[in-house]
Amino acid sequence: MNAPSLIDLGLRPFFQQQLSLEELETCSLGRIIEHHKSEVVILGDAGILRYHIPPNFDPICVGDWLLFNNDRLVRVLERQSLFQRKAAGSARERQLIAANLDTVFIVSSLNDDFSLNRIERYLALAKETGVEPVIILTKADLCSEAESIRQQVQQLDSLLSVYCVNSLDNEDISLLKGYCQRGKTVAFMGSSGVGKSTLVNGLLGQNEMETGGIREQDSKGRHTTTYRAIKWLPEGGLLMDTPGMRELQLSDAKEGIKLTFADIESLAEQCRFSDCQHQNEPGCAVLNAIETGELSTRRLENFQKLLREEAHNSATLAQKRAKDRAFSKMVNSVQDQARSAKKY
Known part of the structure; x- marks a missing residue:
């Protein structure tokens, strides 16, 4: 396709209204399409650019809109939606997962890994952010009780969209394409090995994402996606694939x-x-x-x-x-005292 416009990337009045006249004249606007440990890949009118994330910059994630100039990242725009979780383990930190989504595909396979409890956990996260959740139950071709399980999920919420799919069947994939129109951002979330990457390949129409099998003894999968990235879809939408999450701890939800x-x-x-x-x-x-x-x-x-x-x-x-606020206040106080002492 041709170089995308900001509208193609999902720009809408909510974001435009945050920009000052000066910022429009001196900065460029783009969206994070890849997030690595120390750098981001931004797509905007100027094409694809890489920026190192400066120290003490506000936390950012894939899907964020950023203002930047030739030298540096300037600031991140307020988000319309944000998926986040408590960082895995005992760390007292939040982990940002994805920003500014329109729809989240919550993926669960129809094998021993299926869990209503886990689906409810993902639903709570989606509803907290105000993003439309869609449940996708994969490996339907390998499950004789697919419709019965689909009805169990449907009973969680009568208004919930729930699909049983064979990720390698084009007709099944076509059921999901209505969510993937121009300017819309969708994301896949679910455990490792549930078939997210196979679904991504189906929607992209090509084998762009690596896929991996599952262990037969416990139906557990291996990570095949190792970082979050946005991909273009033939329908003009944007698709975000995220690594499988072994642990999804809820906070502020x-x-x-x-x-x-x-x-x-x-x-x-x-x-x-x-x-x-x-x-x-x-x-x-x-x-x-x-x-x-x-x-x-x-x-x-x-x-x-x-x-x-x-x-x-x-x-x-x-x-x-x-604790962080108290520490910052103490540091600022010490610095103020040091500056005052230099005057005398």
């Missing part, structure tokens, strides 16, 4: 969790006590729904688990932010 489990939230409003914990309290509408079969024990337990995890991670990150 309480609203997303509540939206994902809106049925439980609605039931909880009918409980006799406003502070009901849904354990053994009398008049608990949630426990009554479990007894009648309206609600599964699995779903309630996962809801409670995600709320506990989110509260713990959010508190941990808040403590780190407070």
Whole structure:
């Protein structure tokens, strides 16, 4: 295709309104299409450019819009949406995953790796950011119970779009192309080995992404995507492939969790006590729904688990932010004292 315009890249009034007249005259605007450890690849009117990320620059990720000039990155524009998670392990850090998405394809394979709990976790993240989630269940050609499993996922939310696909079947791939129109950005998210790269190749119409098999003994896959990057789609949209995530820790996602489990939230409003914990309290509408079969024990337990995890991670990150602010304040105070001493 011809060199893309900023509109092709997803530019819209939300981003344009953030630019001053001076910035429009002195800077260029582009979007991050690749993010490596110490540098980014930016695509804009001037084509593809590489920039080293300067020390102390605001955290950035694939999908961000950046202002830059000939010498340096200037600033990152406010995001319309941001996927982030608590960094894997015990680190008190956030990891930015992707910015300014329109749709997220949540991919799960129809093998032993399938998990409603994991899908709910991804849904909570999507709903927190306000991005449209679409569930894609892969390896449908290898599963005799694909439709039954699809209905299980559909029961999580009657308005949710859920597809069972064979990633090597062009007809199945065509079902997803409506989400990939000009100026729209879609991303694939899911565990390793669920078939994301095969789906990417299908939408691209060529074998651009390396694919890998799964271990038969446990249906686990290997990472075939090692960094986040945006690819062009024949329909004119932008597709972001992300590495498989072995761990997706939620933080600052309480609203997303509540939206994902809106049925439980609605039931909880009918409980006799406003502070009901849904354990053994009398008049608990949630426990009554479990007894009648309206609600599964699995779903309630996962809801409670995600709320506990989110509260713990959010508190941990808040403590780190407070500690960082106190340290910065101390450094600034010492520097001010040093400058004052030099005057005398």
